[in-house]
Amino acid sequence: MTAPPVTDDQTTVAPVTPELEQAAIKAESRRGFFISLPAFAYLVVFFVIPLLLVFVYSFATRDATGLTVLEDWNLESYKRLFSPLVLEIFLRSLILALVTTVICLLFSYPFAYYIATRSPGARNILLVLVMIPFWSNFLVRTYAWRVILGSDGPVSQMSVALGGEPIRLLFTNTAVLIGLVYGFLPFMVLPLYAALERMDWRLVEAARDLYADGSTAFRKVTLPLSMPGVVAGSILVFIPSLGAYVTPAILGGAKTTLLGDYIVSQFLAARNWPFGSALSFGVMFVMLLATIFYFRAGAKTL
């Protein structure tokens, strides 16, 4: 219970009428709006307006010198999205993002399960360990992989020491995959952990009591109930993987372009802003579809 507001002017305190109640509710909602105003303003200026600009540019034309002309609005850039080259790049990126997501999921689930079933003290230590990589710069960490995966790096040396051939992983799609899985693993572990940590283990006991063996109880109870974590983690890994730029740029080869560096090259090297913009919106559209699909699939199990 909150104490009645103290006012100097006692005459303004009157019995409540529906009108006064409505006015109070409106005032409360106005206050909520005003305190969120800085965040709103920031997002409008630095996110919504630039996004609209990109959208507008995607219908513009590029003149012979590479300058974008804001007239002759057309759909040419969008038509180009369906060219064989773009589709090939898109397919390659899509497969890489899907494989990254699946590997992250397979690695993270048992790990998140392990953390969630430890004592509270051990949980915190393990969670900190998951987050420690964030304390150093992502670029630096990705460069470290160059050393590890390089032709005279530890991976290759180990292979030679065991009597095999030197392994050259750097500048291949495998290197990109390793880098992506490494970079996005925590984004899969944390939502899965959150879902499993909330898990009511008595439900698993109930399943065991009703004649389910350990693996059946997992399949019928634990897994479906942790689906929200699976969905959230998959989205958090899949979407940035699909548009990843830094990891492919550092670990990937020049021959196998992915969506991220293809878009960047349109803005910088090719100076084709309308096509770069259309590509960006194409990717965003696919991400939106994927997100809706994931949520639908996740919701079905609940």
Added chain:
Amino acid sequence: MSNPAVELSGVTKRFGDEVIAVNGIELTINDGEFFSLLGPSGCGKTTTLRMIAGFEFPSEGSIRVHGAEMGLKPPNERPINTVFQSYALFPHMSVAENVAFGLEMKKVEKSEVETRVNRVLDQVQLAKRADAKPSQLSGGMQQRVALARALVNEPEVLLLDEPLGALDLKLRQAMQVELKDLQGRVGITFIYVTHDQQEALTMSDRIGVMSEGSLLQVGRSEEIYERPTSRFVADFIGDINLIDATMDGSGSAHLGNGVTVGVPAGEAAAGAEVTLALRPERLALYDLDEEIPAGHNRVKVRVTRRLYYGDVYFYDVDAGLGSEIEVKEENRPGVELYEVGEEAYLVWSPEAANLVLG
């Protein structure tokens, strides 16, 4: 099935080196019996139940179900089902799917699963809500789903862990009757864990009272209530006055205030320190000039408090024994009331008292 439903022998459970949750329990539960494990929280009753179910394994000892040793068998290999305190209904499954779960795990044929699920849902009057999710049901309905989910498997033994704890009083009382009736109909052995002594007395064929990991007394409801063998059991079950006394010889003892009273003849020798356990409803107040029944004890007391409960009056009276004695008088027509400060005789039959050693 001539073997007892459940036999526990030498069952002990330790957690770590320090904690002994259950200490050397010896217990035989008969086939078709409604048996309650009663005790305050932390007494080891739930741990005992969990060991029978197979969620915990005893540190040592033997648990047999109809003669078969359970050993380290996991819960899914035991002919036992549990109704959980929290119900533990699967939130992502409908009522019917919840109930069908055990049968499906046992690979019962689909058509038979359907028949049995429908039958049991009829029994608990939830046939109309078969497609609802547990979260759409009231607490009482969820309780019945949990019960149906266990009963549909026709287990040899049904374990119930404070299944009525979360319900409000009226519903709890209705469910007590319903459960007892149901148990009579299906004939399955029920092991019921509760801390509510009223519930245990009402429902059980026999009760086992536990305290600090040990089983103190096992007996029919009446035995537990009328003839507690220890101070703890006397005190835990219902209201009771515990009065220290010293034996004078067989059949009589003197109280702290010097009054000599008759007590039931027992094995206590003269000079032994005993506790007289007296239920408030076995005590009566008489006027100082009123004639008391022959052979009854009488102690002069002063009324210090009178509480009105509707159906009864509770008196606290001071007999000069240090602590006050509680008297329960039925609110029958023409009952004579005593005012605070008034003097009266506290009267009881020697047979009404119970001698508890130590």
